Amino acid sequence: MLLAVGKLRPSYRETCDDYLRRLSRRVTIRQLEVREASRAPTAAAQRDEEAARLLARAPARARLVALTREGTAWSSEEVSRQLERWMREARPVALVIGGSRGLAPDLLARAADRWSLGPLTLPHELARVVVAEQLYRAVTILRGEPYHKGPGAPR
Numbered sequence: 001m002l003l004a005v006g007k008l009r010p011s012y013r014e015t016c017d018d019y020l021r022r023l024s025r026r027v028t029i030r031q032l033e034v035r036e037a038s039r040a041p042t043a044a045a046q047r048d049e050e051a052a053r054l055l056a057r058a059p060a061r062a063r064l065v066a067l068t069r070e071g072t073a074w075s076s077e078e079v080s081r082q083l084e085r086w087m088r089e090a091r092p093v094a095l096v097i098g099g100s101r102g103l104a105p106d107l108l109a110r111a112a113d114r115w116s117l118g119p120l121t122l123p124h125e126l127a128r129v130v131v132a133e134q135l136y137r138a139v140t141i142l143r144g145e146p147y148h149k150g151p152g153a154p155r
Contacts, residue, residue: 001092002031002135003057004128005050005099012125019132026139027087032057036099043101051104059092064111067097067127071114076150080138082113095135097128 008016016031023029034057037049058064063086074082086093096103096111100123108114117130140147 001059001062001094002029002097002128002131003054003094004031004033004097004124005054006036006124007033008125008128012129016129016132019129019136023132023136023139026143029135044104046101047098047104048106050099050101051107054096054098054103054107055110058094058096062092062094063089063113064107065093065095065113065115066103066108066111067095067117067131068103068108068114069116069119069121070108071116073116073118076134076137076148077141079115079134080141082115083135083138084142095131097124097131099124 002020007013020029020031034050034053037046037053040046040049065086095115096107098104098107117127122130137148
């Protein structure tokens with residue numbers, strides 16, 4: 001499950017939905033959005049309010065994977081190995097993407113894994129598109145399909 005704060009603008013929505021549609025032909029994937037807490041008085045209050053909304057929508061017993069700059073940067077091959085490991089666990093996985101202020105410390109503490117897309121600052125909408133593409137790429141790597149052109153890719 002891709003669990004995110006905020007709605008995507010049309011250009012991001014189209015691209016993200018394209019990758020999720022491709023991905024859904026191979027694995028079960030859902031995308032859920034929660035409303036931004038834009039009226040919260042402080043950034044910390046905004047993150048806390050959004051974290052409560054995200055956790056309320058996460059499946060019971062789900063493995064939480066937080067997208068955060070402070071996480072571990074994985075190559076596409078490492079993402080495929082992580083995905084394979086998560087699938088073997090046979091429990092729901094919720095990849096959690098915060099809003100423009102990031103994720104609350106309490107939510108980060110509950111996450112079983114922290115995934116970083118690198119040291120760049122990305123708009124959260126673009127981060128969601130990148131995550132969807134990397135999940136699709138990971139599945140094609142696991143299935144030996146020709147989409148991935150990186151090291152170790154089928155020739």
